Amino acid sequence: MSELLDILLHINDHLDAWLQIYGSSLYFILFMIIFVETGLVIMPFLPGDSLLFAVGAICARMADDPNPALSLFPLIALLSVAAIAGDHSNYFIGKYAGSKVIRWKVGGKALVKESYISKTQAFFDQYGTKAIVLARFVPIVRTFTPFVAGVGNMDFKKKFMPYDIMGGILWISSMTIAGYILGSHEWVKAHFEAVVLIIIFLSILPMILAYIKHLIGKSK
Numbered sequence: 512m513s514e515l516l517d518i519l520l521h522i523n524d525h526l527d528a529w530l531q532i533y534g535s536s537l538y539f540i541l542f543m544i545i546f547v548e549t550g551l552v553i554m555p556f557l558p559g560d561s562l563l564f565a566v567g568a569i570c571a572r573m574a575d576d577p578n579p580a581l582s583l584f585p586l587i588a589l590l591s592v593a594a595i596a597g598d599h600s601n602y603f604i605g606k607y608a609g610s611k612v613i614r615w616k617v618g619g620k621a622l623v624k625e626s627y628i629s630k631t632q633a634f635f636d637q638y639g640t641k642a643i644v645l646a647r648f649v650p651i652v653r654t655f656t657p658f659v660a661g662v663g664n665m666d667f668k669k670k671f672m673p674y675d676i677m678g679g680i681l682w683i684s685s686m687t688i689a690g691y692i693l694g695s696h697e698w699v700k701a702h703f704e705a706v707v708l709i710i711i712f713l714s715i716l717p718m719i720l721a722y723i724k725h726l727i728g729k730s731k
Contacts, residue, residue: 526565535580541566542593545683549597552604552612552658559650560710563590563686568694570687583691587684594647594679598657602671605661612658631655637724640665643674647682 529537541562548559570586573579604612631652635642646656657675665671693706 526562526569530569530580537581538586538589541586542589545590545593546597546600548654549594549657549679550600551597552601552654559653560648560686563683564690564694564706564710567687567690567692569690571691571695583687587687590687591680591683594683595676598675598679599672601654601657602661602665602667602675605658606664607661609658609662627651627655628659631659633724635659640670640674643671644678644681647678653682 526537529540533540544562545559566581566586567583570579570581570583573581631646634646634649634652634656638645643656643660646652657671660671
């Protein structure tokens with residue numbers, strides 16, 4: 512957990528190091544991170560929002576390079592595909608193997624915590640199908656939303672797919688463009704760790720509020 516926190520808080524430094532080592536191959540690495548975070552229900556802790564913001568900031572720093580290792584719009588297109596493909600995979604895992612996955616245990620502990628399922632269900636209860644779009648901006652919930660939609664046999668073509676495509680493109684483009692616009696500012700660069708913490712807090716706030724409302728509703 513401490514290693515994950517270090518990556519989250521110093522994501523900019525880690526990306527700079529990866530860029531020096533892997534160059535343009537970083538496209539593939541970023542694709543896999545986004546795909547795994549959205550596509551595997553047992554991997555909800557990967558740094559989605561902060562990663563996208565930091566990548567956008569790196570693209571801004573390379574804007575004047577005639578041959579940049581990373582370019583903003585190709586990156587948005589590629590990572591949108593990763594986010595949508597990941598969610599689609601997660602939906603079908605939930606639909607066809609959801610009951611088995613929920614029972615998986617390692618060392619006596621469940622790989623998929625019931626509390627995460629409950630929080631995601633509370634999000635669905637509050638926002639309905641719009642939760643598929645909104646959940647993209649909420650860590651952990653975005654990983655479990657397609658899984659829960661699959662378990663609940665939500666209509667794939669009419670409900671899940673269009674909202675998921677919309678949400679995937681909106682999430683990837685908004686976070687990377689925000690990083691591109693703000694990440695080059697001197698204050699943001701000097702306080703990048705604080706900015707990441709603010710992003711994380713704002714991301715989990717809807718989940719906290721939705722879960723509190725869910726608990727209050729159950730107590731009545």
